[in-house]
Amino acid sequence: GQSLEQPSEVTAVEGAIVQINCTYQTSGFYGLSWYQQHDGGAPTFLSYNALDGLEETGRFSSFLSRSDSYGYLLLQELQMKDSASYFCAVRGMDSNYQLIWGAGTKLIIKP
Amino acid sequence: DTEVTQTPKHLVMGMTNKKSLKCEQHMGHRAMYWYKQKAKKPPELMFVYSYEKLSINESVPSRFSPECPNSSLLNLHLHALQPEDSALYLCASSQVSEGAGGSTDTQYFGPGTRLTVL
Numbered sequence: 001g002q003s004l005e006q007p008s009e010v011t012a013v014e015g016a017i018v019q020i021n022c023t024y025q026t027s028g029f030y031g032l033s034w035y036q037q038h039d040g041g042a043p044t045f046l047s048y049n050a051l052d053g054l055e056e057t058g059r060f061s062s063f064l065s066r067s068d069s070y071g072y073l074l075l076q077e078l079q080m081k082d083s084a085s086y087f088c089a090v091r092g093m094d095s096n097y098q099l100i101w102g103a104g105t106k107l108i109i110k111p
Numbered sequence: 112d113t114e115v116t117q118t119p120k121h122l123v124m125g126m127t128n129k130k131s132l133k134c135e136q137h138m139g140h141r142a143m144y145w146y147k148q149k150a151k152k153p154p155e156l157m158f159v160y161s162y163e164k165l166s167i168n169e170s171v172p173s174r175f176s177p178e179c180p181n182s183s184l185l186n187l188h189l190h191a192l193q194p195e196d197s198a199l200y201l202c203a204s205s206q207v208s209e210g211a212g213g214s215t216d217t218q219y220f221g222p223g224t225r226l227t228v229l
Contacts, residue, residue, distance in 0.1 A: 030216065031216055033216045033217070041222070042201055042220040042221060042222050042223050043154060043218075043220045044220065045217050045218060045219065048216050048217060087153050089153075089216070091215065091216050095167075096161075096166075096207070096208075096215055097144070097159045097161065097167060097205075097215050098167060099156070099216065101153035101154060102153065103152070103153060104151070104152075104153055
């Protein structure tokens, strides 16, 4: 089967840097996506890594290493509004549409 | 316009009611999705429409009936639901790409309908 593992909760301080890891067991996939979801809100796409390496979008960066079956989302200069749940997801090579989601990581930011 | 809209925002219905959820997007996306999400869980795929044709039905009970009238609209008809069907129902859309294109990995979600079945 295919599965993605994330820590259930991460706590960090405002202004700091935090890394949310995603390890996976899958026979093959096209790329690793990250979504953010605030309480009561809808998931919002953050980033997509098709290739190994780092993708940077403002304060957020995402990394993928297929050889290590591992990826992460890096959030810098944390702001209180970054408090949310973060999901990693992959699309298996047997599907054009279906994403396999991690269970999500709740990020708690303290002042 | 990168917005997906959904109506209603909230819905309370009895187990004998019939209701419909509506979703609309004007991004020219040809793939549209229905997801169900329970609290503290990831979204769970229910249906996928590609070019207005049902592409994926994830063994969803027949009390949920999807409909795609045109490339911008997606409906979910509800009938004889159970209390365990109470959840956030999310609509999403994406471009269509096969293989490593990545377009279908970038899904745009609507705000959802919070459904309560009494």
